Amino acid sequence: MEEINGTSNKVLEVNLTREKVNIYDVTDQERRLFLGAKGLGLKLLFDRLKPGCDPLGPDNIIAFMPGILMGTGAPCSGRFEAIAKSPLTGIMGSSSCGGPFGMALKSAGWDGVLISGKAEKPVYLYIDKNGVEFRDASQYWGMGIPEVQEAIDDKKTGSLIIGPAGENLVRFANIASGHRFLGRGGLGAIMGSKNLKAVLALGGEYRIMPRDPEKFKKVKKRAHKYINSNKMTAVAYRKYGTNANVRPNLKGNILPVHNFQDGWHEKGDQLAGEIIADNHETRHHTCKPCTIRCGHKGTFDGEQMAVPEYETIGLMGSNLGIFDPVQVAKWNLICGRLGLDTISTGGTLAWVMEAAQKGLVESDLHFGSAEGISEALEDIAYMRGFGAEMALGSRSLSNKYGGQNFAIQIKGLEMAAYDPRGSFGHGLAYAVANRGACHLSSYLVAQELYFKLLRPDLTYGKARWVKFFEDLTCCINALQSCQFTLYAYLLESPLTKYTLDPVLALLMQYMPQVAILLVDSSIYNGLWNSVTGIPLSKNQFLRAGERIHVLERYMNTREGITGKDDVLPGRMLKEGRISDPSKKTVPLHKMLAQYYKIRGFDENGIPTEKLLKELEII
Ligand code: SF4
Known part of the structure; x- marks a missing residue:
């Protein structure tokens, strides 16, 4: 079997209106600056999407991007990301999924597929190592997801399929891949608007090999060890x-x-x-x-x-x-x-x-x-x-x-299942998250409630931690390592593990700048370096994460987003919870001003030209 060393750097561009396919070669510079999956997908859309385009119109582009780690056998790496302008929010939307489509696409030789235009009648795409076929999907239109899976999927392919909700342009329609979903932001409605019922990829043509197998082996071993010794990953979530x-x-x-x-x-x-x-x-x-x-x-x-x-x-x-x-x-x-x-x-x-x-x-x-x-x-x-x-x-x-x-x-995006009145840092993360009320942009609830490393009812230091985890999460979403690896990779590293919890908590709460410098995220870094062969230091890697986050924010500001949109629902700001005797609400404004300052945004929450230039975004 032929091999791909890390990444093929080939992305398919499919136009459904013209039934045309182009192959785009990812440049070294794009890879170094925007890494992969979500980061690279955003950059490719930034270069192609016109601000103000109708999310359900033919000009919107939906990108499906397998992770850098896909196919390497790294832990929790069978994931890919979809990115497009969301019809629910009107700004950039994205979603990550662990279904089989990602592996099929990457092992067919493709690092992504961008789909634009609108087919005249229902179609599905069949992708293999040679390219793309446009196939009639009339007989599947109107069918539920499992029925279509039964009809067109087989063990060799990975699929993306929408149900009636996507066809009917429900603004929060999802996309299925196997028994997993690209859930958030209504990306299924984008496929529906394009008359695209499904995308199939025939994988198994290429073996994915890390560029530095010896280094990869060592990092992977450490990653497994950490996952298998962490209480959250090896016990709670696993059971x-x-x-x-x-x-x-x-x-x-x-x-x-x-x-x-x-x-x-x-x-x-x-x-x-x-x-x-x-x-x-x-x-x-x-x-x-x-x-x-x-x-x-x-x-x-x-x-x-x-x-x-x-x-x-x-x-x-x-x-x-x-x-x-x-x-x-x-x-x-x-x-x-x-x-x-x-x-x-x-x-x-x-x-x-x-x-x-x-x-x-x-x-x-x-x-x-x-x-x-x-x-x-x-x-x-x-x-x-x-x-x-x-x-x-x-x-x-x-x-x-x-x-x-x-x-x-x-x-416009409905909130996930964590009430920020009991987790202030998580509240700030919700308010500023690029895709709306997203719990995964910066999952501070873990530090605030599950590990008690940060006080949930204090605002001090939270802006700094939100920024840090946003940047790191962008790196993780480029790798498409499952975010739950964070529990293990950060908490099982020796410095964290063997520092007494009260000392760690004090440091994190009151000296966040110092604590952030000490966070050991070297597993993510090591996986990136060994798979791609592109050496990035911890700081360069996190800087790429920052670049991806700011690029997404910048794309949103082109759609009209400003600081006035970085809010929480009125209930979180004005009403206490029924069973909370102290009737806490989230003191958002103080944290928000600090966050903008730390991010290098102006007082209206817009990334400054200086920042965009420093990050090589413009
Ligand atoms: S931990 Fe759960 S969500 Fe993450 S990759 Fe594994 S099964 Fe999927």
């Missing part, structure tokens, strides 16, 4: 999946309950990963390859189903007042068939329930009742009746009917 978050989140009063009116509920524990594992014969069902193995399936009402991940449990469970995992697993399955992002679906349904309670809209949906939800999911996916309005998301609904205060979204 209970991400629902291991339920108990600490209940304790920290940040589990969303009744549209984030509260952060705790007496029945909340019924949704805990430990309880689900006990009652539903759970077993692994993961992205591949993966060393952590957080994904699970289980038996619910006698049927095999995926165990809903924490975000789904939070948004479609407790946030709707539902504490029965069987019910949430069934809705998760329906969303998977129709192609709906469960986070935005849950956030939107919760807004409807509260708006109905307050008399702003007419709906029979109400907190604590499962009645009508399955039908509402179908209505959303097929844009039927009020479902057509729900399909535009909670921002659109609240702009029309009022109730913006309790539309739990930022920049």
Whole structure:
């Protein structure tokens, strides 16, 4: 079998209108500055996308980019990223997925595919090492995701498929790859707008080899060791999946309950990963390859189903007042068939329930009742009746009917399942995240609640930590190493592991500049260097992460984003949680001003020309 040394540096550019394919050669400079996957994808879109283009028009481009580590056998590396202008938010959207498409594309010889234009009638793309075929998809249009997978997927291919929600342009439609999803930002609607039902890649043509196999072997060994000794990755997530978050989140009063009116509920524990594992014969069902193995399936009402991940449990469970995992697993399955992002679906349904309670809209949906939800999911996916309005998301609904205060979204993207009133740093991260209320841009809740290394109710130092984790996360998203490796790679490094927790916490809380310098992120760096053969020091690597983050921000500012958009939902700023006696709200403004300063943005949150030049973005 032929080999690819690290990356092929070849990206397919497909125009559906003209049925034309071009091969773009990634330059060394692009690779060094923007790394890979999300970073490189953003750079390629920056050069091609016209600001102001209609996200559902033919000019929008959707990029699918396998990670740098894909195919190397590095732990938790079977991931790829999709990037495009989001129809839900109107700004840059992206999503990462651990389904088989990424490996198929990369081992077919391609480091990415950019798709623009609009096909005249439904098509699907078939990609192999020779290029792209345009195939008729009329017979699949209207079908649910599993049926199409059954019809066109086989063991040799990896696929991307949309469901009816994507076809009908639901603004939070997702894209499936195997049993994993590109969930956020409505990227499925972009495929729908292009009459693109699916993309198949036939992999297995090339073996992916790191440029420096000896160095790679050493780093990989250390990575495995850290993952297998960290309590979060080797025990909690491996045994209970991400629902291991339920108990600490209940304790920290940040589990969303009744549209984030509260952060705790007496029945909340019924949704805990430990309880689900006990009652539903759970077993692994993961992205591949993966060393952590957080994904699970289980038996619910006698049927095999995926165990809903924490975000789904939070948004479609407790946030709707539902504490029965069987019910949430069934809705998760329906969303998977129709192609709906469960986070935005849950956030939107919760807004409807509260708006109905307050008399702003007419709906029979109400907190604590499962009645009508399955039908509402179908209505959303097929844009039927009020479902057509729900399909535009909670921002659109609240702009029309009022109730913006309790539309739990930022920049149009519904919030993930962590209430920032119990985790101030995470609140800042939500407010400034490039894709909207994203929990993964800078996952500070881990330091604030799970490891107690930062005080969740203090603002001091948080701006610096948010920036640091944003930059590092951009590096990780370029590698497409699963973000859960962060727990192990940072916390198991000797300096962190053998520093007493109180000392570490003091240093992190009160001397963040010093603590950040001491963070050992050398595994990520080492993986990059050994796979690509492009030597980057820790600082150069993090600087590339910063460049990627600022590029995305800059692209968003070209779409009209300014500091006025870096907000939290009114509820987080003005209302305390029901069960919180101190009625804490997030003191955002103080942290925001510090954040802009540290980032080198002006007071309106715009990256300065000086910064853009220093980072070689313009
Ligand atoms: S830890 Fe979970 S999300 Fe991450 S790669 Fe593994 S199975 Fe996928």
